[in-house]
Amino acid sequence: xxxxxxxxxxxxxxxxxxxxxxxxxxxxxxxxxxxxxxxxxxxxxxxxxxxxxxxxxxxxxxxxxxxxxxxxxxxxxxxxxxxxxxxxxxxxxxxxxxxxxxxxxxxxxxxxxxxxxxxxxxxxxxxxxxxxxxxxxxxxxxxxxxxxxxxxxxxxxxxxxxxxxxxxxxxxxxxxxxxxxxxxxxxxxxxxxxxxxxxxxxxxxxxxxxxxxxxxxxxxxxxxxxxxxxxxxxxxxxxxxxxxxxxxxxxxxxxxxxxxxxxxxxxxxxxxxxxxxxxxxxxxxxxxxxxxxxxxxxxxxxxxxxxxxxxxxxxxxxxxxxxxxxxxxxxxxxxxxxxxxxxxxxxxxxxxxxxxxxxxxxxxxxxxxxxxxxxxxxxxxxxxxxxxxxxxxxxxxxxxxxxxxxxxxxxxxxxxxxxxxxxxxxxxxxxxxxxxxxxxxxxxxxxxxxxxxxxxxxxxxxxxxxxxxxxxxxx
Ligand code: 6PG
Numbered sequence: 001x002x003x004x005x006x007x008x009x010x011x012x013x014x015x016x017x018x019x020x021x022x023x024x025x026x027x028x029x030x031x032x033x034x035x036x037x038x039x040x041x042x043x044x045x046x047x048x049x050x051x052x053x054x055x056x057x058x059x060x061x062x063x064x065x066x067x068x069x070x071x072x073x074x075x076x077x078x079x080x081x082x083x084x085x086x087x088x089x090x091x092x093x094x095x096x097x098x099x100x101x102x103x104x105x106x107x108x109x110x111x112x113x114x115x116x117x118x119x120x121x122x123x124x125x126x127x128x129x130x131x132x133x134x135x136x137x138x139x140x141x142x143x144x145x146x147x148x149x150x151x152x153x154x155x156x157x158x159x160x161x162x163x164x165x166x167x168x169x170x171x172x173x174x175x176x177x178x179x180x181x182x183x184x185x186x187x188x189x190x191x192x193x194x195x196x197x198x199x200x201x202x203x204x205x206x207x208x209x210x211x212x213x214x215x216x217x218x219x220x221x222x223x224x225x226x227x228x229x230x231x232x233x234x235x236x237x238x239x240x241x242x243x244x245x246x247x248x249x250x251x252x253x254x255x256x257x258x259x260x261x262x263x264x265x266x267x268x269x270x271x272x273x274x275x276x277x278x279x280x281x282x283x284x285x286x287x288x289x290x291x292x293x294x295x296x297x298x299x300x301x302x303x304x305x306x307x308x309x310x311x312x313x314x315x316x317x318x319x320x321x322x323x324x325x326x327x328x329x330x331x332x333x334x335x336x337x338x339x340x341x342x343x344x345x346x347x348x349x350x351x352x353x354x355x356x357x358x359x360x361x362x363x364x365x366x367x368x369x370x371x372x373x374x375x376x377x378x379x380x381x382x383x384x385x386x387x388x389x390x391x392x393x394x395x396x397x398x399x400x401x402x403x404x405x406x407x408x409x410x411x412x413x414x415x416x417x418x419x420x421x422x423x424x425x426x427x428x429x430x431x432x433x434x435x436x437x438x439x440x441x442x443x444x445x446x447x448x449x450x451x452x453x454x455x456x457x458x459x460x461x462x463x464x465x466x467x468x469x470x471x472x473x474x475x
Pocket of ligand 1: 102127128129130186189258259260261262263364365
């Protein structure tokens with residue numbers, strides 16, 4: 001048994017991860033349900049390094065040096081459970097099973113407990129960066145026991161993306177923490193994509209700009225604070241011309257966004273935790289709205305009552321959109337990090353948010369220059385309760401608040417939907433407010449359901465006899 005790590009499930013992500021391990025000098029055991037994929041990996045990419053192919057799961061496991069490290073890269077869900085069930089009787093105490101798929105973290109918690117009972121380590125790990133990242137260096141978010149990370153960490157750090165020589169991989173926390181953080185990463189990815197889409201729509205509708213022109217604006221933005229993978233690919237996509245029609249490619253793509261579910265999970269979990277992740281939620285619902293075909297067909301008759309949009313200073317408008325995009329983006333991250341903090345506190349995960357920002361700087365879909373600033377913010381104050389209130393971000397976002405308000409107001413006046421821009425601004429004004437109208441909500445609740453309220457001038461919980469003489473009593 002000489003393989004240092006094994007990969008089972010050789011669809012594109014598994015294949016590329018296996019190649020990445022091999023390219024870093026590891027002897028890699030490879031296995032797939034149908035042998036054809038294993039054979040073609042070795043035939044096509046044998047010169048990447050040292051592969052040990054096996055037809056059966058038993059031979060695959062036998063080819064691994066102990067403690068065995070088996071990476072499962074299959075479709076999240078039932079397939080993962082089936083592979084685990086096959087592996088359990090073949091493995092021995094101390095072996096490490098790594099699930100690198102987009103698993104839902106409650107499943108990871110269940111599997112971790114199950115494998116622990118067998119004396120095995122289970123590492124649920126987020127892997128971001130798509131096919132390209134898997135091959136050339138992804139961002140890796142491993143959970144599980146600290147002990148398993150001692151064995152596994154160096155290998156994963158080795159194959160991960162590097163930024164300034166620092167690996168985009170670190171131990172996240174126990175059981176489901178790695179997959180949880182990957183889930184929130186994807187939620188932020190949804191928000192980021194929606195915000196970019198709204199910026200594109202504003203430029204298109206406000207300026208009547210072509211895809212080509214908007215692509216140039218994004219390319220310009222990518223030179224500044226907004227520099228990121230998603231802005232870069234947006235510029236690239238907008239410049240692309242459809243071969244068949246000769247039109248801009250985006251103009252021939254159907255406007256219905258799909259999803260595989262990680263954004264939905266993020267929002268569901270945030271509701272359970274009571275954390276307002278409005279940017280991610282609006283982004284997820286915006287995808288749902290785009291796919292609400294009967295409603296959209298029926299909705300075409302709705303009156304707009306909006307005027308013709310005339311923008312006199314194009315350059316100023318473009319700069320306003322840029323500032324609004326940046327500010328809304330900070331809100332989405334601020335909310336996502338709140339969710340990580342809340343789950344970490346509830347489940348005892350002890351997640352270091354600054355470290356998460358650090359491993360998202362490279363390799364992953366949301367990689368961006370400004371993640372450096374987020375890491376710095378949490379280094380300044382590891383207990384930071386609101387990322388927006390870090391002095392750097394307070395100043396940066398503060399400079400754009402006027403622009404943000406103008407953009408949201410103009411969008412509303414001109415009938416352009418900007419759910420993520422608008423809700424992010426509402427969140428900003430909400431957390432900033434000295435006093436929110438929640439006082440009235442509490443009074444109403446007490447009125448119709450004796451749900452009680454607290455007072456601003458003394459401690460305690462109170463109830464007013466609304467139907468009687470309206471005296472107040474301690475509840
Ligand atoms: C990544 C991506 C990856 C995948 C998303 C797409 O980090 O590499 O997030 O996980 O592309 O799951 O999600 P939707 O299909 O839901 O848009």
